[in-house]
Amino acid sequence: MFNFQYYAPTKVVFGKETESQVGQLVKAQGCKKVLIHYGGGSVKRSGLLDRVKASLESEGVAYVELGGVVPNPRLELVYEGIDLCKKEGVDFILAVGGGSVIDSGKAIGYGVATEGDVWELYEHKRNATACLPIGVILTIAAAGSETSNSSVITKEDTLDKRFYDDDISRPKFAIMNPELTMTLPDYQTGCGVADILMHTQERYFTNGGNMEMTDQIAEGLMRNVIANAKILVKDPKNYDARAEVMWAGSLSHNGLTGCGNDGGDFMTHMLEHEMGGMYDVAHGAGLAAVWGSWARYVYKNCLHRFVRFATNVMGVEAVGTEEEIALKGIEALEAFYREIGMPTNFRELGVEAKDEELREMARRCANYVGGEKGSARLLKEADMYEIYKMAL
Ligand code: NZQ
Numbered sequence: 001m002f003n004f005q006y007y008a009p010t011k012v013v014f015g016k017e018t019e020s021q022v023g024q025l026v027k028a029q030g031c032k033k034v035l036i037h038y039g040g041g042s043v044k045r046s047g048l049l050d051r052v053k054a055s056l057e058s059e060g061v062a063y064v065e066l067g068g069v070v071p072n073p074r075l076e077l078v079y080e081g082i083d084l085c086k087k088e089g090v091d092f093i094l095a096v097g098g099g100s101v102i103d104s105g106k107a108i109g110y111g112v113a114t115e116g117d118v119w120e121l122y123e124h125k126r127n128a129t130a131c132l133p134i135g136v137i138l139t140i141a142a143a144g145s146e147t148s149n150s151s152v153i154t155k156e157d158t159l160d161k162r163f164y165d166d167d168i169s170r171p172k173f174a175i176m177n178p179e180l181t182m183t184l185p186d187y188q189t190g191c192g193v194a195d196i197l198m199h200t201q202e203r204y205f206t207n208g209g210n211m212e213m214t215d216q217i218a219e220g221l222m223r224n225v226i227a228n229a230k231i232l233v234k235d236p237k238n239y240d241a242r243a244e245v246m247w248a249g250s251l252s253h254n255g256l257t258g259c260g261n262d263g264g265d266f267m268t269h270m271l272e273h274e275m276g277g278m279y280d281v282a283h284g285a286g287l288a289a290v291w292g293s294w295a296r297y298v299y300k301n302c303l304h305r306f307v308r309f310a311t312n313v314m315g316v317e318a319v320g321t322e323e324e325i326a327l328k329g330i331e332a333l334e335a336f337y338r339e340i341g342m343p344t345n346f347r348e349l350g351v352e353a354k355d356e357e358l359r360e361m362a363r364r365c366a367n368y369v370g371g372e373k374g375s376a377r378l379l380k381e382a383d384m385y386e387i388y389k390m391a392l
């Protein structure tokens with residue numbers, strides 16, 4: 001077991017109609033002017049945006065708004081948001097949406113409060129000195145950005161999708177009403193489920209120590225997400241299943257399921273970020289498409305964890321060799337992905353990748369992680385290319 005810090009400062013306000021509290025929650029932050037940040041239109045269609053504005057107005061909170069965040073959020077809009085906030089004297093950001101909106105909001109928050117070009121943070125050239133405070137109304141259970149320290153932005157001209165992690169961007173509050181996720185297309189619900197599972201798996205498939213408490217939380221979380229995702233395939237309006245998945249989404253990426261490990265593997269995420277940059281695919285679908293290939297490439301180097309995952313999470317019978325059991329666990333997760341409409345390779349993802357694109361993604365990925373990365377198995381550029389090729 002490794003030493004660890006666990007920092008989860010976000011106030012979670014969970015349950016039905018909780019978005020009506022947003023005016024009070026923002027007012028309690030003592031800010032002068034709020035930026036309401038949102039995506040491509042789902043919050044307008046659902047009427048949520050109007051309810052948010054009404055709640056702010058009833059508390060006398062001034063606001064400006066900036067919509068138009070797209071999945072794999074773009075740097076261009078971040079710059080626009082920074083200019084708007086500076087011009088309007090905005091001192092609080094309210095992100096109404098999913099991971100893309102929250103991440104864009106975090107980037108704007110850094111850009112307003114820290115001198116210099118915000119993209120340099122995402123290039124890991126320097127660290128932020130400050131970030132505007134952020135509040136969230138979550139509309140999709142997926143990225144976990146509502147309680148995480150992470151933000152992922154895409155620079156459109158170079159197709160670089162890059163992350164920046166810093167505790168100063170963890171949201172002050174997150175309003176989580178599972179009912180708000182009921183307007184999601186089934187595909188987006190599936191993408192969210194894949195991402196939630198992966199955030200715990202990245203911390204679970206490691207060779208660096210473990211903590212039984214953490215492992216049991218991780219396994220319980222994964223079993224629970226799988227069980228409730230299956231319910232949502234048949235009954236998308238099931239409130240309790242929505243609530244289980246939503247809460248799991250936050251716990252899966254706020255650090256809880258990594259306490260005592262070696263920092264995690266995170267190579268599936270690094271591989272997917274290149275795919276998101278290159279092909280603009282939904283993050284969760286990209287993860288599902290590449291995970292099986294990653295798992296088959298690394299499992300022999302992390303056999304004890306793959307065996308444990310197979311038996312404790314996927315319910316595989318402990319019969320046969322350890323390698324056979326581990327492979328059955330991988331197959332079982334892929335079968336689950338197919339059941340919830342998620343792809344298990346590039347073809348199912350709808351991507352016809354060219355060999356030179358795979359090489360380019362492997363080159364970029366290796367470059368970004370400083371040459372090599374991974375705990376289940378340390379991967380270099382040639383390994384990354386092999387995994388992409390296996391995923392075709
Ligand atoms: O833009 P709108 O119209 O709102 O539509 C969105 C979008 O098209 C739609 N949607 C969201 N809530 C909805 C809804 N549609 C109907 N009803 C609702 N209630 O869903 C689509 C996807 O939204 P997005 O915010 O992109 O989803 P997600 O939460 O999966 O975020 C993905 C982004 O987060 C990053 C990913 O890389 C990707 O860029 N990640 C962020 C992390 C973090 N900050 O901690 C960690 C993750 O590993 C991930 O990398």
Ligand code: ZN
Nearest residue numbers: 143195269283
């Ligand atoms: Zn993710």
